[in-house]
Amino acid sequence: MKLKQTLLAFAIMGACTLTAQAQLKINTKTIGSAAKAVQAATLSNEDVVAYTKEYITWMDENNPVAPANDELAKRLANLTKGLSSYDGLQLNFKVYLVRDVNAFACADGSVRVCAGLLQAMSDNEVLGVIGHEIGHVKNQDSKDAFRTALLTSALKEGVSSQGGTAAALSDSQLGEVSEKIANMSFSRKQESQADDYGYKFLKDNNVNPWYMSMAFERLVELSGGGAEAGFTKKLFSSHPDTQKRVAEMAKKAEKDGFKKPE
Template sequence: MKSSVIKAFVAAATIAVAMPAMAQFNVGKAIGAGVKAAKAATLTDEQMAAYVKESVDWMDANNPVTPDDDPYTIRLKKLTDGLTEADGIPLNFKVYRVIDVNAFACPDGSVRVFSSLMDIMSDDELLGIIGHEIGHVAKRHSKKAFRTELLTGALKDGVSAAGGVAAKLSDSQLGQLSQGLVNSKFSQKQEKEADDYGYEFLKENGKNPWGMVQAFEKFQKMEDEAGAKPTYIDRMFSSHPETVARIKRMTERCQKDGIARQESK
């Protein structure tokens, strides 16, 4: 990793202990204190889009994105070929070369996959995770979470937009927003909706939705054997029983649809 990224990570050392797995992901200079109640503010869709773009651009500029000729990039491009939009939202994909096991999607359809996650997942399993993350985008869960982060974080002091132009955010605010994007936690209802959307999305695009089940099973096994939760497990599953229930429900969907399970390689 570039020294500038390492320095930026050191500057973020005061981040909450609840995020230890983000060992190499640069959350920048995010040092915001506790979350305060949001002041009344109005954000148009255009202003929201501007803030999302600024945040995604900041993350891509401050983290090690694998180049086009990198094996990680080549693999992800091959897997996501033809996955261009979800419910009218254009999709784009990039790999961050970091040690954390994680992936996330932004309201604008930007999907970011960490190289360490790719290392432990088969192609079908990785697509299962991507399908689930796209579900959060298509169902606007990511948009709602980002808006909440804006109003209780970066814009908590009433910083707003003037004349329809989004107020410029500082590095510290962008770092805080980036942390929120990467580690957004959703309700069980939202996770279920993302599972269901991801299932249909994968099936409609000629991908095997069993990959989602197999990815969940792999995470469950990792948790059982190691007794520890990689960031993605901690973020995506609120409790072990819920993980089991989600695996069962998605397995039954695959079986009902007569889709053949391909064993992980």
């Protein structure tokens, strides 16, 4: 059975009344027994990336991807022009026409931005969020989180393989991985490092890095001012010092001589 729900603990989330009414879909089928041909501990980085590609393919097939002529797709394409190859990463970007104020990036370089985020934030704020998410990929956080999800859920009994190649995940395995990821979160240190990466990402792309702080401020506003409100609860539950993160990014911008945009 498929359920509609907000996805990914490492996504940016909020609450807002939006044109797009659907929410992100994940597959929540339960898994039987995994094959035991190879011990899960031998799961290589290449296997993790291969499984990530399967996962994002499923996500793209089961969520409404904005066509190229959609206004939000055009906007994202314009924002990310020239970023398909960035900092040693091969990136690809798509918009999901769902109401979640949400974005996430996977270990294979896939970056997905929900309509809710684009509708709730300015272009430069969106870029700050994208930079933050890319930071999780560059810092290996996304890969490590996905590996953990694989080893503690779908592949907990082993990795099936043929000729040394990890076998494709079944629908039910993808579902279990999705559920596991939805209940994960990054550490405060990982989030802080991703914040710093997002800040540098804005500077590298000639955008005032104040927008990193402003993006977080916007998320707090969308949460109703509280870290435990609405869709933001998952994001802020392990990071109750979000206001501190806002201040840290603002202080960093001031120290670097940037003025806060009007």
